[in-house]
Amino acid sequence: MSISRRDFLISTLKIAAASALPLSAFKILSPAEARASVEASTVRWGFIVDTYKCVGCGFCVKACKLENEVPYEAPVTRTWVERYLILKDGRMVADTPLGGRDGFTSLEIQEEVVKPEDVAKAFFVPKLCNQCENPPCVQVCPVGATYQTADGVVLVDRTWCIGCGYCIMACPYGVRFFHPVYKVAEKCTFCYHRINKGMKTACVGACPFGARQIGNLKDPNDPVTKTIMTQRVAVLKDEYGTKPQVYYIGLDENVR
Amino acid sequence: MTEAWSYPEALWTVKDMFVYPNEYIYWSVQIVMYPLMTGLVAGAFVLSSLYHVFGLKDLKDMAKFSLVFSFALLLVAPMPLMFHLQQPLRGMEVFFTPHFTSAISAFGIVFFSYSIVVATEIWFVYRKFFVEQALALKGKEGLGNSLKQKLYALLTLGAYDISEKALHKDEKAVKILAGIGIPVACFLHGYAGFIFGSVKANALWMTPLMPVIFIMSAIVSGIALCMLTYIVIMEWKKFRIKTSRKAWDVTAAEVGGAEVDLIRKTSRYLIGFMIAAITLEILDLVFRGYTAVKSWEILRSVIYGKDFVDIFILQYTIGNLLPFIMLVLPGLTIRRTAIALVLVIFGVFMMRWNVVIGGQAFSLSFAGYMHYKLPFIPENIETYKEGFFGALTIGVMPFALFWVINKFIPSLKYHK
Numbered sequence: 264m265s266i267s268r269r270d271f272l273i274s275t276l277k278i279a280a281a282s283a284l285p286l287s288a289f290k291i292l293s294p295a296e297a298r299a300s301v302e303a304s305t306v307r308w309g310f311i312v313d314t315y316k317c318v319g320c321g322f323c324v325k326a327c328k329l330e331n332e333v334p335y336e337a338p339v340t341r342t343w344v345e346r347y348l349i350l351k352d353g354r355m356v357a358d359t360p361l362g363g364r365d366g367f368t369s370l371e372i373q374e375e376v377v378k379p380e381d382v383a384k385a386f387f388v389p390k391l392c393n394q395c396e397n398p399p400c401v402q403v404c405p406v407g408a409t410y411q412t413a414d415g416v417v418l419v420d421r422t423w424c425i426g427c428g429y430c431i432m433a434c435p436y437g438v439r440f441f442h443p444v445y446k447v448a449e450k451c452t453f454c455y456h457r458i459n460k461g462m463k464t465a466c467v468g469a470c471p472f473g474a475r476q477i478g479n480l481k482d483p484n485d486p487v488t489k490t491i492m493t494q495r496v497a498v499l500k501d502e503y504g505t506k507p508q509v510y511y512i513g514l515d516e517n518v519r
Numbered sequence: 520m521t522e523a524w525s526y527p528e529a530l531w532t533v534k535d536m537f538v539y540p541n542e543y544i545y546w547s548v549q550i551v552m553y554p555l556m557t558g559l560v561a562g563a564f565v566l567s568s569l570y571h572v573f574g575l576k577d578l579k580d581m582a583k584f585s586l587v588f589s590f591a592l593l594l595v596a597p598m599p600l601m602f603h604l605q606q607p608l609r610g611m612e613v614f615f616t617p618h619f620t621s622a623i624s625a626f627g628i629v630f631f632s633y634s635i636v637v638a639t640e641i642w643f644v645y646r647k648f649f650v651e652q653a654l655a656l657k658g659k660e661g662l663g664n665s666l667k668q669k670l671y672a673l674l675t676l677g678a679y680d681i682s683e684k685a686l687h688k689d690e691k692a693v694k695i696l697a698g699i700g701i702p703v704a705c706f707l708h709g710y711a712g713f714i715f716g717s718v719k720a721n722a723l724w725m726t727p728l729m730p731v732i733f734i735m736s737a738i739v740s741g742i743a744l745c746m747l748t749y750i751v752i753m754e755w756k757k758f759r760i761k762t763s764r765k766a767w768d769v770t771a772a773e774v775g776g777a778e779v780d781l782i783r784k785t786s787r788y789l790i791g792f793m794i795a796a797i798t799l800e801i802l803d804l805v806f807r808g809y810t811a812v813k814s815w816e817i818l819r820s821v822i823y824g825k826d827f828v829d830i831f832i833l834q835y836t837i838g839n840l841l842p843f844i845m846l847v848l849p850g851l852t853i854r855r856t857a858i859a860l861v862l863v864i865f866g867v868f869m870m871r872w873n874v875v876i877g878g879q880a881f882s883l884s885f886a887g888y889m890h891y892k893l894p895f896i897p898e899n900i901e902t903y904k905e906g907f908f909g910a911l912t913i914g915v916m917p918f919a920l921f922w923v924i925n926k927f928i929p930s931l932k933y934h935k
Contacts, residue, residue, distance in 0.1 A: 426605020
């Protein structure tokens with residue numbers, strides 16, 4: 264086999280160019296990044312909702328919408344409050360007008376006006392993303408635009424989400440929606456931008472009654488961890504195997 | 520916040536009783552069209568493979584046509600998804616950064632491998648024709664002829680050997696490709712079923728039977744659409760020749776329209792797959808009712824209440840039972856078959872509708888309902904894309920594509 268010097272050089276150049284191309288596709292990690300990716304995180308964010316303390320004022324919803332720039336009048340919200348009435352005849356009625364943003368001031372619920380004397384028990388249940396340990400929304404994202412951080416929070420990459428809506432379908436809690444402006448999947452992030460700076464989430468800060476608390480579940484001295492370890496708490500819809508990390512005190516069997 | 524915002528989902532979703540605030544009908548009519556289209560692709564391909572692989576001679580004339588038609592349908596299959604995506608320009612990411620724990624991420628792999636199989640099979644089936652055309656048109660005058668010659672020369676891919684031996688090899692390749700194609704076609708559609716069946720949050724969708732049900736109803740719809748298109752095209756050809764004063768190189772009697780014998784034979788396969796599809800669907804329903812888990816209460820109220828007409832009247836009675844009776848009664852005519860086929864396709868459409876829309880008819884709270892109002896008049900881009908006319912666009916597309924493809928790859932034979 265013979266090859267001219269000219270052909271040899273051209274081929275060499277071509278091969279070099281072709282092999283450099285895929286190499287550039289790999290990301291080189293800095294030592295700190297590499298360590299962070301293998302070492303277990305010392306933080307696991309968790310949440311407590313004390314339903315006994317919630318009065319349904321809706322401040323948390325207001326604060327969340329403003330903090331996280333979800334259009335105020337849009338019908339969707341990252342966190343919301345549900346009102347449950349259990350009537351003396353055993354029926355359950357519930358509602359969440361505008362996600363409870365403006366509070367609950369009307370006796371009209373599910374298109375019927377309930378007389379106070381007919382109510383056996385009534386309570387409010389704030390809801391937000393459960394930041395599941397086994398999040399189905401992350402599992403079903405076809406492009407990997409939604410992911411779980413090392414400290415347990417599920418986030419969405421707004422620059423990469425294609426807006427197929429599969430994650431919205433996969434969430435048993437209905438916490439996901441399309442952002443009315445950015446047109447990508449949107450969800451509660453436990454105010455990730457705040458908690459990373461040592462602040463509380465907007466909803467925790469806005470709650471006048473301390474019904475909401477956020478903490479580090481890996482820290483045994485964290486008040487949230489202590490409460491979960493020592494009190495009787497429950498999670499929502501554990502039958503889906505999602506291992507939710509928002510714990511409820513005083514959760515009623517009627518809560519959906 | 521001063522930015523303009525919109526929430527089109529709120530336009531077509533009507534909530535009733537207790538529904539979570541973020542719940543809407545997010546998957547609307549285009550997600551009904553998507554499994555319908557992939558189903559038609561898979562069905563049309565399986566029909567052509569019945570001849571190529573299993574040598575069912577009675578399907579010979581249908582095989583070529585359904586293969587080419589399957590290709591036209593295939594090109595349309597991803598379009599409903601593009602209509603549906605909030606960020607259609609990012610659709611390509613599914614191919615670039617597939618996240619393999621998601622059923623949708625398989626789309627890139629399945630779709631491309633299937634496209635390759637179908638395109639290659641068509642090439643082997645038509646290679647002789649391409650070579651003949653390329654040679655026959657050589658040196659003929661006129662721009663059209665020269666362009667056509669160039670196209671056919673390109674389509675031969677330089678393989679001009681049409682000796683007996685080479686053609687025999689082609690046939691073998693077709694058989695192998697058709698064989699590979701059956702599982703790939705079933706996977707293409709079975710995975711569409713898996714997309715729904717694996718959503719554990721949705722009580723109606725979550726069943727391992729979903730992929731199998733989807734495959735069976737896919738084959739039903741594919742065969743029905745191929746038969747119907749075949750009947751319409753052949754009868755139209757006959758009608759045109761009969762009524763026009765122009766001289767044709769064939770006479771109406773020679774064309775003879777659709778062949779009742781061929782139609783009768785194909786319809787037998789259709790009936791077989793229909794029985795399989797309906798049996799599985801009924802099994803699913805019976806099982807849900809019998810086991811009656813937590814979600815059954817709300818499912819029952821949807822299936823036997825809110826969606827009763829859609830499920831039992833439109834889907835099962837008009838879409839399944841009626842055409843079934845029409846097809847099994849003796850003395851099958853072309854006209855009766857054509858009507859039955861329209862009903863069968865309608866039935867499969869309603870089945871997709873009842874899965875996709877029906878699956879969102881109840882709230883995750885199991886204490887409320889959502890009703891879908893199909894946007895009819897396209898007031899803005901969203902109500903076009905996710906409305907009646909968007910769905911119609913998708914529905915018409917395969918026929919338009921087939922018309923173009925058929926100009927170069929004629930798949931319908933006129934008897935002489």
